[in-house]
Amino acid sequence: MSRLIFVNLPVENVAASRAYFAGLGFEFNDQFCDEQTACMAISDSAWVMLLEHDRFRAFIEDDICDTTTSREVLTCISADSRQGVDTLVDAAIAAGGTKWMDPHDADQMYSRAFRDLDNHVWEVMWMDPAATGQQ
Numbered sequence: 001m002s003r004l005i006f007v008n009l010p011v012e013n014v015a016a017s018r019a020y021f022a023g024l025g026f027e028f029n030d031q032f033c034d035e036q037t038a039c040m041a042i043s044d045s046a047w048v049m050l051l052e053h054d055r056f057r058a059f060i061e062d063d064i065c066d067t068t069t070s071r072e073v074l075t076c077i078s079a080d081s082r083q084g085v086d087t088l089v090d091a092a093i094a095a096g097g098t099k100w101m102d103p104h105d106a107d108q109m110y111s112r113a114f115r116d117l118d119n120h121v122w123e124v125m126w127m128d129p130a131a132t133g134q135q
Contacts, residue, residue, distance in 0.1 A: 004047070005045065005046050006048075006049055007048045007075060008059065009051065010052070010056035011052060011117070012117070014036055014038050014050055016117060017118065018033075020096060020116060021038075021040055024088060024091050024095065026040050026041065026042075029041060029047070032049075036054065037049060038050040067118060073120075074113075075120065075123070077123070077125075078125055078127070079126045082126050084126060085110055085124045089113070089124050092114040092122065093114055096117055097122075098114065098115045098119075099115075100113040101113055107128075108127060108128040108130070109127045109128070109131070110125065111126070
């Protein structure tokens with residue numbers, strides 16, 4: 001069975017978040033976007049729903065995590081090369097995001113991370129195809 005995943009993230013300003021991620025090369029499914037929601041494609045089976053706080057609150061009974069002081073989730077996406085990791089993270093920081101932690105450089109994996117406009121952490125990683133048997 002193949003499953004879809006939808007990660008829901010609260011954002012202060014959906015238009016600003018959409019522009020930020022579009023500038024990083026992400027695409028959106030306008031069928032599921034409105035003034036308070038943006039549906040960002042990660043792959044054919046993975047989506048990130050960027051929801052303004054009022055819209056996000058409609059789905060929860062407790063409060064939204066303060067991302068300036070706490071982490072509720074680490075979202076990790078892959079890149080096709082070490083250079084792809086650096087290109088995406090550098091672009092995210094240049095577009096208004098911030099660096100998060102030092103790069104992780106192991107023999108078979110390389111990753112860096114950034115915080116987006118709402119301080120959600122995004123890790124970008126590359127794994128050597130030889131290490132995964134996908135040469």
